[in-house]
Amino acid sequence: MASRIEDYGMIGDCETAALVSRMGSIDWLCFPRFDSPACFASLLGTDENGHWSITPRLPVLDVRRAYVEDTLVLETEFVTEGGRAAIFDFMPPRDGSSNLVRIIEGRQGEVEFDIDLVMRFDYGRSVPWVTHDASGRLTAVAGPDRLTLQSPVDLKGEDFHSKGSVVVSEGQRIAFTLTHSPSHEPVPVAQDPEATLQQTVLFWQEFVSRCPSVNSYTETVKRSLITLKAMTYLPTGGIVASVTTSLPEALGGPRNWDYRYCWLRDATMTLMAFMDLGYLDEAAAWREWLMRAVAGTPEQMQIMYGVGGERHLPEWEVDWLAGYEGSQPVRVGNAAAGQFQLDIYGEVADALAQARRHGLPPHPRSASLAGVLLPFLEKVWREPDEGIWEVRSGRAHFTHSKVMAWVAFDRASRLAEEFGGEAEAVRRWRQVADEIHADVCSNGYDEELGSFVQSYGSKVLDASLLQIPLVGFLPPDDPRVVSTVEAIERRLIRDGLVLRYETEVADDGLPSGEGAFLVCSFWLCDALVLLGRYADAKRFYEKLVGLCNDVGLLSEEYDPVAGRMLGNFPQAFSHIGLISTALNLARIEGPAEERSLPVEGP
């Protein structure tokens, strides 16, 4: 049975990731890529859908978890009546093969562990053929996939499970390596698990060593940085929004989506966080990914792609999985890939402009990309779209979308000005930006409410409007900004956290009700910083940090009444918020200040 979302820790190798429960069960793993079919899917079903547990036989008196310092190596220590032992779970950076390693370490007395390995390919459905050989190697094959387990413990087949037990004494270490390989290829040569542990620790520690100090927030920022890095697909530079699919935004409901893809919006925000911390290699790799992914005509540019740049991401329902705590359907693929969302042009323009300011040399294709995208956007910005929240109720004139279209032209004009572009480009793009600015100010602001609104003519508030001062559309002391922030504080804060909008009032095509979308609370903190309300922002930020689980991870949403995490986990958006608000509060190259470059006004 799946644990609470906050009871999971993530391990990964920058190509895929697994979730490990507090009780030592790996309940989610897709091999070989983030978006491959899961071979452990009990997170979204039952134990029979695949998992691998190594759990003390006696009642567990205490569990303590932490990542080995500055790494993604998860250490879970169990205390039982007879002793104390820990499990190190990790996925070594790939060196030709894809491995998951688990090392049990006896620390005091003796602890007996029960092992239950249930391999089910194809999202928990395909039962493989399992064979054991004399060397203690177990091999499972179904269709294109093969898993090979190097195990010092003899596992016996029982009802399509591989089971065994082992007693670990103080000072003893027992290692298991699970390797994925295509079933038609030779079985990869086994690696030394202790050596891969050292390599994995070094890989992460070297990565984190470049992180600057962010005052008292440094540890939180480092953990978020590692989490975001784990969501980057190393071979291509693509970045996934999360490593899971279909963890529900409301328990028992249908708001369950597949986030194992690369959204231009989520990825550019991740990129900003990387760049703000000085991680320019990741930014350069993503820019390469972007240029390959969007190559072609501007009409065909998508809002999201597969990690390799794939465009076809058909959404389908996995009807054999019961869903997390019965939340159905479980979806694979994402129909939002076919939506029109105006804001992505602004997100991409902003990220590319920031990349230049951070010292990245111009990309040989940047100018030609801008040369086709901006004229396209000039033609379409007046069209309705599905917006940042990817509504499934049809298109509208979302205020946030228009603001981000303004960002695209504003940044294009500034970039041309700063880096010696053509005077005609500076003038033309500024003119379109001014036109959009005027349109938003006359149609997106409701005098009666004293607030910008979700879409032209509506009375609905939306947390995305907090981006208005953050991207520099209007200065923070503009009365319309101040009153919009105050209106959001009055109407969208529920039980201390910010909703993205009221699902009871705004029709998004789905049944109403969801948790608080966490990145929105970080945006409010950022807006409060800009408004000069530092104490409020700091208090709020500390509350948000307090929502992280014991190993520093946040999901997409939170139910403050039930005190539970909701939505896909861990989610890039939430960790971007943890980083950028910390930077704002710490006043180290604050991205909120930096993104809101001075503007001429409406």
Ligand SMILES: OC[C@H]1O[C@H](O[C@H]2O[C@H](CO)[C@@H](O)[C@H](O)[C@H]2O)[C@H](O)[C@@H](O)[C@@H]1O
């Ligand atoms: O609310 C309906 C939509 O929900 C998902 O979108 C959300 O996640 C995206 C990835 O983090 C994010 O970019 C977007 O802003 C969020 O609203 C889902 O992916 C959509 O298919 C769905 O329509």
